[in-house]
Amino acid sequence: MPIITLTSDWGLKDHYAGSVKGAIYRLLPEAKVVDISHEVPPFDLNQAAFIIRNSYVNFPEGTIHIIGMRSEASIETPHTLVIHEGQYFLGADNGIFSLIFDDAPETIYELDVMQDSDYFTFPSRDVFVKVACHIAEGKPLEELGRLKTGLLRKMSFNPVIDGEMIKGKVIYVDNYENVFTNITEKFFHEVVKGRKYAIMFRSASYRITEISKSYNDVVEGEMLALFSSSGHLQIAMNQGKASSLLGLKIDHPILIELL
Numbered sequence: 731m732p733i734i735t736l737t738s739d740w741g742l743k744d745h746y747a748g749s750v751k752g753a754i755y756r757l758l759p760e761a762k763v764v765d766i767s768h769e770v771p772p773f774d775l776n777q778a779a780f781i782i783r784n785s786y787v788n789f790p791e792g793t794i795h796i797i798g799m800r801s802e803a804s805i806e807t808p809h810t811l812v813i814h815e816g817q818y819f820l821g822a823d824n825g826i827f828s829l830i831f832d833d834a835p836e837t838i839y840e841l842d843v844m845q846d847s848d849y850f851t852f853p854s855r856d857v858f859v860k861v862a863c864h865i866a867e868g869k870p871l872e873e874l875g876r877l878k879t880g881l882l883r884k885m886s887f888n889p890v891i892d893g894e895m896i897k898g899k900v901i902y903v904d905n906y907e908n909v910f911t912n913i914t915e916k917f918f919h920e921v922v923k924g925r926k927y928a929i930m931f932r933s934a935s936y937r938i939t940e941i942s943k944s945y946n947d948v949v950e951g952e953m954l955a956l957f958s959s960s961g962h963l964q965i966a967m968n969q970g971k972a973s974s975l976l977g978l979k980i981d982h983p984i985l986i987e988l989l
Contacts, residue, residue, distance in 0.1 A: 732866045733762045733789060737782055738798030738854065739770040750796070750855045757863040766795075773800055775884065777980075779829030780902045780910070782819075784960045786830075791816030794862045798854035800824050807882065809857055811865075811874060813837040818865055820858045825884025835881070842875040889913045896921055896986035898963070900978055907971035909978045913963040913986070926989040929955050931965065932977050938965070945969070 734754060740746035747768050754761050766785050770778045778799045786795060794817070801822045803809045810823040814835040819827065827835065845856040861874055889898035889912055896918075902910040929938040942954040945968045953976060958964040965984070966972045973979065 731758075731760050731762055732792040732794055733764055734862050734866065735764045735766050735785075735789070735793060735795045736768070736798065736854075737766040737770065737778060737785075737795065738768050739772045739774070739778070740768045740798060742768055746798075746852070746854075749852070750798070750859060753855045753859040754863065757859065758866055761863070761866065764789075770799065775799060775824065775826045775829060776886065777902060779826055779886075780960075782826075783830045786817055786819075787815075789817060792818075794818040794865055795820065796854055796858045796862055797821030797826060798858075799826060801853045801858070802850065803853060803857075809841040809843070809853060810878075810881070811839040811841055811861060811871070812881070813871075818862075820861055822853075823882050825882045827881045828883045829886055837871075838878045838881060839871060839875045840878045887912060889917060891921060894988040896988075898984045898986070900980055900982045900984060901962075903973045903978075903980065906966075907973035908958070909965040909972050909976070910958060910960065911963045911965065911984045913984065915957040915961050915963070918957075918963060918986070922986070922988065928987045928989060929963075929965070930985045930987060931982065936976065 736750060751763055754763055767781050797820060803822055807822045807824040810821060812819040812827050812835045814831055841861060843857055843861055847856045864874060887899060889896055896913060898911045898913040900909050901912045930936060938955045942948060942956045945966060948954045948968050950969045951967060953967050953972060956964055965978060967975060
């Protein structure tokens with residue numbers, strides 16, 4: 731039985747996550763349901779995409795991902811099934827798929843599934859659950875809707891090179907308040923090419939001139955930069971809260987000066 735995952739901005743206080751799980755188990759009692767996160771900031775597609783793109787690669791082929799983010803359907807943002815790298819992704823085509831995948835997905839369906847409820851505000855429960863169970867039971871995908879060729883594009887901000895400077899920004903802050911930037915390890919090495927550099931943020935007094943391998947490479951409370959398991963440059967503090975203590979929030983600029 732395939733795994734069904736849930737990612738949303740529902741939080742844990744309300745009934746939403748429990749309702750979706752209950753609906754899955756009612757249709758498919760033997761289902762395996764995994765919560766990826768329900769603490770995405772409300773309506774924030776960029777944060778949701780970062781979480782999903784760094785999670786789905788660890789799941790086996792056949793996994794079905796329900797994305798409960800801005801999921802009401804419209805003519806511009808229809809309910810959509812995306813098949814990519816052997817996994818299934820269900821959500822509204824509101825731009826989130828373009829943020830999750832670097833390459834074009836293998837197959838895309840625009841869903842045409844009747845829901846049982848007369849309420850149209852909770853499609854994760856009333857539409858996506860039905861589709862996920864349909865897929866899990868091995869039923870024909872053609873019964874779910876029609877093939878489509880493209881997805882709504884939502885452009886993510888990529889780092890840029892300006893003279894002897896790399897200009898990036900903060901894109902995510904985790905529960906430990908480690909700060910993730912949009913500068914990837916691959917991009918960093920392609921540009922720096924072994925030269926000396928200084929990572930700067932907030933003011934000239936915040937400068938890091940080397941990449942650490944682990945948090946314990948510096949003494950407790952000291953700031954550092956490293957490449958996280960996601961492949962992104964991360965600003966952190968050993969056993970400290972980098973975001974709060976260094977004043978780094980989402981979209982704050984991160985500069986790398988080539989020396």
